[in-house]
Structure formats: C-alpha cells, structure tokens
Amino acid sequence: MNSDRKTSRVQQEIDENLKRAYGDVTQQDVPDRFTQLLAQLKAAEGGKPAKDSDNA
Amino acid sequence: MPEIDTREPRDQLVDHLGAMRAFAMSLTGNSALADDMVQDALVKAWTKIGTFEKGTNLRAWLFTILRNTYYSHHRKARREVGDPDGTFSSNLAQKPDHDGRLQMRDFNAAFALLSDEQREALVLVGAEGFSYEEAAETCGVAVGTVKSRVNRARARLAELMGLGDDENLELTDRVTTGIVSAQRHAM
Numbered sequence: 001m002n003s004d005r006k007t008s009r010v011q012q013e014i015d016e017n018l019k020r021a022y023g024d025v026t027q028q029d030v031p032d033r034f035t036q037l038l039a040q041l042k043a044a045e046g047g048k049p050a051k052d053s054d055n056a
Numbered sequence: 057m058p059e060i061d062t063r064e065p066r067d068q069l070v071d072h073l074g075a076m077r078a079f080a081m082s083l084t085g086n087s088a089l090a091d092d093m094v095q096d097a098l099v100k101a102w103t104k105i106g107t108f109e110k111g112t113n114l115r116a117w118l119f120t121i122l123r124n125t126y127y128s129h130h131r132k133a134r135r136e137v138g139d140p141d142g143t144f145s146s147n148l149a150q151k152p153d154h155d156g157r158l159q160m161r162d163f164n165a166a167f168a169l170l171s172d173e174q175r176e177a178l179v180l181v182g183a184e185g186f187s188y189e190e191a192a193e194t195c196g197v198a199v200g201t202v203k204s205r206v207n208r209a210r211a212r213l214a215e216l217m218g219l220g221d222d223e224n225l226e227l228t229d230r231v232t233t234g235i236v237s238a239q240r241h242a243m
Contacts, residue, residue, distance in 0.1 A: 010214045015182050017163040022183035025078035034073050037095060041102045042066070 065108050069101060072115050075184065079119055082179045083126045085168055096129070097122045116186065116194050123176060123195065131172065166216035170209050177205035178213075 061068060076097065080090035100121050101108075108117050167175065173195075180191040181202065188206075192199040 011210055014163075014210055014213050014217075018167075018178065018183045021163065021167075022078050022082065022179060025081050026074040028074065028077070030073040030077070031091065033091070034094065034098065035070065037098055038070060038102075041099070 065110065065114055066102060066105050068114055069098065069118070072118050075115060076118055076122060079176075079179060079184070080122055080126070082167075082175055082183075083123065083172065093122060093125050093129075097125045100125070113190060115184075116190050119180070119184075119194050120196075127172075162217055163213075166213050169216060170212060174205050174209035174212065177202050178209040181206050182210075 073094070076094045077090060080093045080097075081087060084090045084093065097118065101118055104121075108114065170178070176195060177191060180186040180194060181188060186194065188199050188202050192202045195202065
C-alpha cells in the first residue's frame with residue numbers, strides 16, 4: 001500500500017525529468033539548416049502544391 | 057490542439073522541427089546524428105507528403121519516418137560513436153538543482169541505458185503525450201507492447217536511479233553524487 005504510493009511518486013519524478021529534458025530540446029532554436037532546407041524544397045517544387053487526392 | 061489548421065501539411069512541417077529534433081535526440085543520444093536524421097526525414101516527408109492522410113496526426117506521421125530513418129541508417133552509427141552527448145544532457149548538464157530533486161544528469165545517464173524500444177515508447181507516451189494507440193501506430197507494434205515497454209522503461213529507470221525498493225526519495229542526494237562522479241559515458 002505504502003509501496004504503491006511510492007511507486008507512483010517515483011513515476012511522477014521520472015515523467016517530470018523526462019518532460020523537462022524533452023521540453024528543453026524541443027524549445028531550442030531550430031538550426032537554420034532546417035528552415036533553409038524547407039525553403040529549398042519548396043523552391044525546387046516550383047511553388048506547385050503537393051499532389052492532393054482530397055476533394056479540395 | 058483544438059484549432060483546425062488549414063495550411064497544407066508541407067507548410068506545417070516547420071511547426072514540428074523542434075519535436076523532431078527532440079525525438080531524434082532521444083533515439084540517438086547525439087545531436088549531430090540527430091540533426092542528420094531530421095534532415096533525411098524532412099526530405100522524405102516532403103517527397104512523400106501525398107501519403108499523409110490529412111486530418112490525422114502529422115507529428116506521429118513524421119515520427120514514424122524519423123524512427124524508420126533511425127533503425128535503417130543511424131542506429132549503427134550510434135553504436136559506433138557511443139553517446140558523447142549523454143542523450144539530452146549536453147545542454148542540460150549545467151542545470152541547477154533546487155529542492156533535492158533528481159538531477160537531470162542522473163536521469164540522462166539512466167535514460168541512455170534503456171533499450172531503443174523502451175526509450176522511444178517512454179518518450180512518445182511520457183514526454184510527447186501520445187496515446188498508447190498513437191505510440192503503437194508510430195512504432196508499428198501492438199498497443200499492449202507499447203504499454204509493457206513504457207512500464208518496463210519506468211521500472212528500469214527507477215531501479216537505475218536507485219528509487220526502486222526501500223530507498224526513499226530523500227536519499228537521492230547520495231544517488232546523485234554517485235552518478236555525477238561516474239559521469240563519463242563509459243558505455
């Protein structure tokens with residue numbers, strides 16, 4: 001019983017650490033190479049939209 | 057995310073770059089490899105955007121591509137270069153630790169010891185907040201498999217950080233000191 005409580009507290013600690021580590025990387029500035037890459041891909045596409053089989 | 061995004065999926069890719077880097081970093085433990093992986097995955101995603109089903113979870117779709125990239129090309133490289141960054145830790149090592157909580161460093165050291173499968177399941181569910189179903193689909197395994205990987209990952213982390221059995225959390229300072237002094241990534 002006591003150990004169940006402890007288990008969930010441990011899990012909470014783990015998840016907090018995980019979220020902090022993950023969140024820190026997520027929020028770093030994205031290196032320019034990626035935004036540049038997306039711009040290049042877009043330019044190479046000649047501005048035409050992705051092929052889209054939707055009803056749009 | 058209650059708002060409906062009307063932009064083309066390709067124009068939404070930019071919103072997921074940070075998460076893609078974090079997920080890649082959690083898999084590789086190495087920022088240079090992680091960024092190479094994200095680059096490959098972005099090109100793939102751009103090219104194959106027609107196979108993305110609009111209205112579904114774009115992030116999950118991107119993560120599927122990322123992990124395929126990892127398992128087919130980069131996993132081997134990770135083993136070869138080891139874990140110089142200590143997973144997430146390069147940018148976190150100097151983080152101060154108030155209130156006696158587990159230090160990030162200990163966590164990273166322990167996290168790096170999980171299997172690839174445990175790490176990705178735990179990140180998707182525990183950090184990214186995917187449902188078990190979404191995580192299962194992203195990893196191409198059954199929901200029950202994801203659940204058990206997450207549970208085993210948590211149990212193993214608790215064990216590695218010395219929180220498993222009769223330890224109580226007040227003792228984490230001792231644990232912290234132990235791991236910090238052994239902080240080289242010898243494995």
